[in-house]
Amino acid sequence: MGDRKFVIALVVLLGIYIAYELNKPQPEDWSITYYHQSTEPFGAQALEALMAPLFDDEIEHVYKSVYEIYVEDSLDANSLIIANAIGFGKEDTDLLLEQVASGKTVFLSALAFGGVLADTFDLQTSFEDPIGIKTPEQVESDLAGETKVQITFNEGAKSFLVDYPNLGATSSFEPKASDSLEVLATNDENRPVLVRYQNNGQLIMGTLPLAFTNYFTLLEETTSFTEAQLLLIPQDEPLVRNQYYQLGRLESDTPLRVLLSNQSLRWATYILLVAILIFFVFQSKRQQRIIPIITPLANLTLEFVQTLGRLYYKQSNHNNLSHKRVLYWKEFVRTHYNLNTQYLNEDFINELSRKSGKNEATVASLVGLVNTIENQNEISDSILLKFEKNLNEFYGIE
Amino acid sequence: MRKFFRSYYLTNRFYQALGGVIALFLLSYGIPSLFPFAEIATYILMVAVVGDSLALFIKNRLISAERSTAEKFSNGDENAVKIVVESTYNFPVHITLIDELPEQFQMRDQSFEAKLEPFSPITFNYNLRPVKRGVYEFGVMNVFVSSRLGLVQRRYEEGKNAEVAVYPSFVQMRKYELLAISNQLKEFGIKKIRRIGNNMEFEQIKNYVSGDDYRKVNWKATARKNHLMVNQYQEEKSQHVYSAIDKGRMMQQPFEGLSLLDYAINASLAISNIALKKGDKAGVVTFQQKVNSVLPSSSRNMQLNLILEHLYKQKTAYKESDFGRLYATLRRKVNQRSLILLYTNFESLSSMQRQLSSLQKIARQHLLVCIFFENTEVDELIHSPAKDLEEVYTKGIAEQLVYEKKLIVKELKAHGIQTVLTRPQDLTVNTINKYLELKSRGLI
Numbered sequence: 001m002g003d004r005k006f007v008i009a010l011v012v013l014l015g016i017y018i019a020y021e022l023n024k025p026q027p028e029d030w031s032i033t034y035y036h037q038s039t040e041p042f043g044a045q046a047l048e049a050l051m052a053p054l055f056d057d058e059i060e061h062v063y064k065s066v067y068e069i070y071v072e073d074s075l076d077a078n079s080l081i082i083a084n085a086i087g088f089g090k091e092d093t094d095l096l097l098e099q100v101a102s103g104k105t106v107f108l109s110a111l112a113f114g115g116v117l118a119d120t121f122d123l124q125t126s127f128e129d130p131i132g133i134k135t136p137e138q139v140e141s142d143l144a145g146e147t148k149v150q151i152t153f154n155e156g157a158k159s160f161l162v163d164y165p166n167l168g169a170t171s172s173f174e175p176k177a178s179d180s181l182e183v184l185a186t187n188d189e190n191r192p193v194l195v196r197y198q199n200n201g202q203l204i205m206g207t208l209p210l211a212f213t214n215y216f217t218l219l220e221e222t223t224s225f226t227e228a229q230l231l232l233i234p235q236d237e238p239l240v241r242n243q244y245y246q247l248g249r250l251e252s253d254t255p256l257r258v259l260l261s262n263q264s265l266r267w268a269t270y271i272l273l274v275a276i277l278i279f280f281v282f283q284s285k286r287q288q289r290i291i292p293i294i295t296p297l298a299n300l301t302l303e304f305v306q307t308l309g310r311l312y313y314k315q316s317n318h319n320n321l322s323h324k325r326v327l328y329w330k331e332f333v334r335t336h337y338n339l340n341t342q343y344l345n346e347d348f349i350n351e352l353s354r355k356s357g358k359n360e361a362t363v364a365s366l367v368g369l370v371n372t373i374e375n376q377n378e379i380s381d382s383i384l385l386k387f388e389k390n391l392n393e394f395y396g397i398e
Numbered sequence: 399m400r401k402f403f404r405s406y407y408l409t410n411r412f413y414q415a416l417g418g419v420i421a422l423f424l425l426s427y428g429i430p431s432l433f434p435f436a437e438i439a440t441y442i443l444m445v446a447v448v449g450d451s452l453a454l455f456i457k458n459r460l461i462s463a464e465r466s467t468a469e470k471f472s473n474g475d476e477n478a479v480k481i482v483v484e485s486t487y488n489f490p491v492h493i494t495l496i497d498e499l500p501e502q503f504q505m506r507d508q509s510f511e512a513k514l515e516p517f518s519p520i521t522f523n524y525n526l527r528p529v530k531r532g533v534y535e536f537g538v539m540n541v542f543v544s545s546r547l548g549l550v551q552r553r554y555e556e557g558k559n560a561e562v563a564v565y566p567s568f569v570q571m572r573k574y575e576l577l578a579i580s581n582q583l584k585e586f587g588i589k590k591i592r593r594i595g596n597n598m599e600f601e602q603i604k605n606y607v608s609g610d611d612y613r614k615v616n617w618k619a620t621a622r623k624n625h626l627m628v629n630q631y632q633e634e635k636s637q638h639v640y641s642a643i644d645k646g647r648m649m650q651q652p653f654e655g656l657s658l659l660d661y662a663i664n665a666s667l668a669i670s671n672i673a674l675k676k677g678d679k680a681g682v683v684t685f686q687q688k689v690n691s692v693l694p695s696s697s698r699n700m701q702l703n704l705i706l707e708h709l710y711k712q713k714t715a716y717k718e719s720d721f722g723r724l725y726a727t728l729r730r731k732v733n734q735r736s737l738i739l740l741y742t743n744f745e746s747l748s749s750m751q752r753q754l755s756s757l758q759k760i761a762r763q764h765l766l767v768c769i770f771f772e773n774t775e776v777d778e779l780i781h782s783p784a785k786d787l788e789e790v791y792t793k794g795i796a797e798q799l800v801y802e803k804k805l806i807v808k809e810l811k812a813h814g815i816q817t818v819l820t821r822p823q824d825l826t827v828n829t830i831n832k833y834l835e836l837k838s839r840g841l842i
Contacts (some may be wrong), residue, residue: 184653262435268423275416282408286554289495289537297652301775305799309792321794328797331804346532381787388790392783 030136034082057238066092077238078105083245087115100201109209111171124174142167150188162225164181170208292301318379366390409552454552460486462538463556472569476525498537518766528564529655529773536560566662566709574668601630635677637842638695638736645686646719646741653822662741665826670705687717689727721756738764750806767816
């Protein structure tokens with residue numbers, strides 16, 4: 001009964017704690033995700049809302065590498081990649097350029113570019129990630145601060161200025177970019193922040209990915225720049241937003257991915273998991289009542305004798321011990337062979353060997369040892385061991 | 399529903415089948431044409447499990463099991479248990495029977511397997527050897543039934559909790575009774591038993607056998623028969639035989655699971671029985687730090703039952719025993735000269751010497767037999783060669799232990815006290831022999 005009360009109290013306390021944790025005001029999460037379902041400042045749900053009326057088709061979201069999209073899934077659409085850092089290898093770069101050559105638009109926006117792609121266009125980014133190292137409070141106060149960067153957007157007929165909070169525009173390209181690149185926007189140090197490479201299609205690279213976050217999309221001064229960037233992508237063609245380079249393989253990122261991707265293995269895995277579950281549920285049932293453990297009485301004689309033996313051994317009084325053993329032996333002779341053990345002489349040896357059936361040399365050697373032990377004050381190790389050997393022979397112990 | 403779950407078990411074969419299906423799927427990864435077969439196998443397995451469950455569970459109470467045991471168990475002996483199981487399923491079933499044994503046995507792995515045809519009961523027999531007196535409680539019998547498919551098991555919990563009382567060994571009592579009366583104990587014991595009494599009530603003339611007292615030779619009869627003939631006299635009857643059982647610390651030591659105390663209790667039951675059969679009066683005294691109980695000697699019909707119940711009830715805290723108090727009680731309550739069989743244990747000469755004065759005082763009034771035990775635990779040690787000096791020492795100490803017991807016998811003998819030094823396993827035989835010997839020598 002007391003147990004039940006205790007359990008109820010525990011459950012109630014746990015319930016209260018959970019309710020408190022759920023209702024407690026959540027602190028603002030200032031980590032950068034660009035995730036299209038995140039309403040945190042640096043998520044990108046607002047971008048969805050902004051894009052929806054601009055584009056004819058619905059935006060598709062994937063979480064796969066460039067190689068997987070173009071080679072395995074042979075995707076046929078424009079693509080938008082927003083991430084903190086982008087560094088494509090040779091194969092990916094070739095694939096992207098192929099896409100551009102075939103008339104597609106690829107929009108990359110990242111704080112930093114690297115790898116073969118950057119090398120191809122001789123792009124270098126001066127890169128800072130102040131948000132990663134600042135505390136949430138610092139980020140918040142910086143955003144509210146007065147320091148601004150002026151971004152100049154200049155594409156064809158369209159041209160305007162935007163005042164960007166310092167924190168949102170920390171990254172830019174080195175000005176000496178290759179001739180094949182067209183500069184679409186610069187900051188107030190006249191360094192490019194948005195460049196375009198055209199070859200049938202277009203490859204657009206920007207260094208202000210934060211422009212696509214909820215915060216800057218919704219900020220009144222900066223929303224025009226976000227929109228202008230999106231308008232560079234043809235609106236009548238399907239667009240795929242690839243979030244792999246910021247979030248990774250969102251849905252199937254489990255060690256079982258390989259097992260689950262094949263039908264046979266998937267069945268095997270599921271049946272195995274079900275089998276384990278069944279095993280736990282059914283094999284954990286008792287087959288008979290609980291039998292409490294009762295320790296049986298122990299006979300400690302052996303331990304007692306061994307401890308005593310060790311104690312005597314530590315003192316190593318060979319004389320004392322060998323006398324004890326002689327007494328036992330004499331008692332044995334008296335009770336088993338009915339011999340007088342007062343005088344251990346020639347007659348005694350003859351009689352004992354005759355009665356015990358041991359050969360005379362064995363008996364004589366043993367009796368000799370007994371005499372030695374009885375007459376000597378100091379008994380050496382070797383005599384004691386020899387005595388043991390002779391006794392074993394006499395008793396017939398092997 | 400809960401009851402259904404409680405009785406629903408899955409067999410190893412079920413898990414093996416699942417394993418087989420999994421293996422088939424793994425195989426079909428390499429050989430894709432196997433995949434449909436694997437799928438079919440899965441469905442077949444599911445159907446088989448459902449079908450098997452239905453066959454086993456659709457009707458209730460199709461298995462019955464009954465356990466029969468003796469009302470009382472005999473301590474230290476094998477006691478038979480019989481279980482009869484019958485099935486009324488209309489197909490042959492395989493059963494696994496797990497009997498819930500009393501916890502004192504500490505047996506958790508006892509199970510029986512059998513194939514059971516409809517309406518033909520099967521009997522399982524097994525033996526239990528309790529080593530403690532008291533009440534033992536059996537639980538239910540768990541019968542796990544499976545069909546020939548053997549994927550699912552149904553558990554039946556048959557029978558009710560049953561109690562069995564474990565009594566001092568009445569099996570040994572009966573066994574030795576027959577042997578002692580028919581004078582066959584020499585087969586078991588060491589000494590030859592002579593049954594002729596020493597008193598002067600003439601009974602018969604019989605042939606001389608070696609060991610007979612030659613003072614009793616009847617020379618006239620010898621001359622007539624040309625054989626040595628001796629007179630035989632009737633045994634003395636109605637002598638008092640008390641079993642005094644030490645319940646102290648030294649009697650806690652177990653040998654083959656049975657404590658020395660229980661050996662002593664078993665032996666005193668057997669000896670009381672024989673004494674009663676021989677027309678003597680048997681009684682029991684138990685003591686530890688004080689005298690706990692005295693059952694006055696008597697030769698009434700019910701005395702043996704009284705002794706049995708009396709011994710069954712004995713409990714002990716294994717305190718230090720006080721022989722002085724034993725003496726005082728005997729002095730007060732036992733007025734006639736009696737045979738006192740004192741079951742105790744001494745490990746060393748000095749521990750015996752501490753009690754010697756009390757023992758002597760008892761011996762002055764009664765015929766005292768001090769019964770104590772050889773320590774068989776060290777036998778193996780003594781009879782194996784020592785490898786190094788330390789083992790030589792251990793062996794020497796063990797020999798000393800055995801030697802001291804013999805010294806105790808001598809010391810007691812020197813003070814006119816009879817002794818029995820025996821292995822615990824031979825206690826009953828040696829005690830009976832001693833009793834018969836003392837009786838025939840007319841020492842009481």
